[in-house]
Amino acid sequence: MKQTLLSSLITDLWSDLRDPGLLWQLSALTACLVLGWALGRILRGRLTAHDVQMRVMRLGVESFSRVLVPLVTLALIAVAKLLLQQSQNVNLLRVAIPLVGSFALIRLAFYVLRRIFARGGNAGSFLVTFEKVFATLVWCGVALYITGMWTDLLEYLDQVVLPVGRHKVSLLVIAQAALSVLVTLVVALWGGAVLEERLMRMDSVHSSLRAVAARLGRAILILLAVLISLSLVGIDLTVLSVFGGALGVGLGLGLQKIVSSYVSGFVVLLERSLTIGDVVTVDKYSGQITQINTRYTVLRGGDGIETVIPNEMLLSGTVQNYSLSDRILRLSTRVTVAYKSDVDLVLALLIDAAASVDRVLKDPAPHAFLMRFDADGFEMELGWWIADPENGRSNVLSDVNRAVWKNLQEHRIEVPYPQREIRLLDLPPAVENRVSRAMRATETQ
Template identity: 45%
Template sequence: MLAGIARDYGQPVMIWQVGTLLGTLLVAWLLARLLRYKLDSRWRARHEAARFGAESLRKALFPLLGGALVWIELNVLDDYMSTSLLELALVPLIGIALIYIVFFVARRVFGRTGQAHAWLSIAEKLVSALVWVGMVVTVLGIQDEVLRWMASVRFRVGNAHMTLLSLTTGLMWVCATVIAALWVGSMYEDRVMRAHSLDANLRVVLSRVGRALLLLAAVLISFSLVGIDITVLGVFGGALGVGLGFGLQKIASNYVSGFIILIDRSLRIGDTINVAGLQGMVTEIRTRYTTVRGLDGIETLIPNEKLITDVVQNHSSYLTRGYAKVAVQVAYTTDVEQAMALLAQAAHGVERVLDDPAPAAYLVGFGADGINLELGFWIEQAAKGTAGTRSTVNRNVWRLFNEHGISIPYARRDVRLVGGWPTAVAGAVEIAQDPAMEPAPAPKPADDSGTGIARDASAGA
């Protein structure tokens, strides 16, 4: 390519090539700008994870369109004029477009949360270096010599003879098929997770099983392309089965339990559960463990096997509402009908208290100190907690009872002494009745190490 540029330099054909190349790049820039505008308007409404990596695709539009147009011109003008400059320009255009496309695919596969993975930057730098080396080798025209040198480097892996060229080609095929499978799996997962007609747990199961099957198929296909006989995997499968039966029994049990939880829908994301004394909300259900966020905000990873074998209390209602009660006691002299009306009024207007069914007050019994009343009401989204709502209702009850003069009795007990006043109590009463009399000081005990009777008597006196 460099020899062709040197040959055409200073010739009129070079001016024609420069003009054609500049016009082609201008057309490619205009088309890329139009496509960027359409892509931006489409991605603006999507979530952050879907927009991650879009900048790489926008940057790839110009060199990709430019390379396509230059390639078309090469095929059209090759029979009429020298195209050495166009051939040289095609190499960096295709190479740079390839780099950005790889960046886009890698970020969509390994950055689905909207953030760059630690290995993502290393992979991008490695791909950039390899592509630039390939472009330089292509421009210099020594690609055939490099390939022959890689084919001459031979080494042995077990019983197989391999070359550097075959090893590099095999790794490229494996990486390409695995990344393609992960990309298709991520798109499949996004599509399944957006299917609101399916249950949330069923969507998780379908997405994870689909991605696992795609990845397995990609590995098997890549092994076949490289030339590895996949029948040798039967030995590995047998060894894996023995390992699962002995050393990996717990791990396999957790994975199976995770799929059971997702399929039978016994737990859902957002449920408030109590297992082994830990109460919290389910924030994530994975195939090996379930994440539960406690009331203190600390997240705990619970193995799925424990959720299958242990007793789990689910505090979340299917209707997402719960019933709460407030008990109160009024004096026997109180107007019971008025007190019950005030109780029902105390729950009206409180946040999260449902109006349908309406709060209702009940007379539940007659106690030793007063009449026992009870207020029952329904709370929306009871899994979030009911203490704050019940506290607000109790404060309203206290305020309304004070405003209408309704008293809440407290326990009163009468103590009756049978058989006369004890001597110590009689002496204390006489002292209290005659201020002039002063009690004699209590004698000090002779021995502190005794039984403590003298100390107790002094304290009693």
């Protein structure tokens, strides 16, 4: 009968229940668990501390802070096993090592997956389900390893051969290839997420350059992961030349718009003509830029509607940027007052109305002009400046118009409505008499 970890543990427990060696193993395991928890918490606090001198260390180690407790515990158990195996059996510690190691692997996988797919938000149902499936598979693998069935499973997978063209590939090779590809891609995505997070914290670098560097870094890491995984699988990279030719033909025929949007995205980010937070107008869409991706840019309008604009439109069309070099924006409104009004008083009232609104800047100050002599009265224009166009223009325009109307009403300034005089010429006497009587009746009413 083949000896396994589980059978060795059962035999050891059965034969050594009265042996002090078993108590030594239990004591060592308990001490390793307690010390591992304490040391892991201490190291995690040190690595996540905001200490300028530890930035280099934190760059590579802080990401593993959530798995420090099981990792430290695993190291302590391994050391205890090396010390005790010289004088007695250590089957209990041998079983504890894969259990603690699997727990560390599960926590590390959960952390990496949430770092990639659930940054800045809650994990989706698919991610939660995948994490449960992954944890189940890991625990099943540990159970197979402890019971000694892991070697039998590998031998069975190696014996099952599937025909692939003129070659035959075993299930074990296929599983190893899929696992290598999955691991390298996850590592590349995790590295890209960490790189993007680090770059976005560098306030000394322009936001567009940070976005370009983050996206280029992620693309390079994914490309390297694909090449490395293909090499691990055993695929000759020279066959990619055929795929490259087909891809070039596809780009030339049907993917011109997509490639143009990607290239335009990098151009926009590099030339820094648009940044996140700018208020722009593209075609018939206006809003604040909330995202600049390699293929599209997202505009959030004042009504909350988000518009996805291909980056190609940002280069081929005209873009009005209200905050490119200066965030100060001028707004204006017009009002017509009666000819009997005091022009100087009306201009002063308009300026006072604009100055009473909180969002209106005092420097430069609001200004008012007499624009023209309209058919119904003096046409006035009131202009003012704001420094926060991202907060919307309609609301401040409404506030200024309300203040203007209030001032004009308080000083009895008439805002005339269009009036027209109608004259009827060369009418028959009977018709003219009926019209005159009707007009007199209307005036009487």
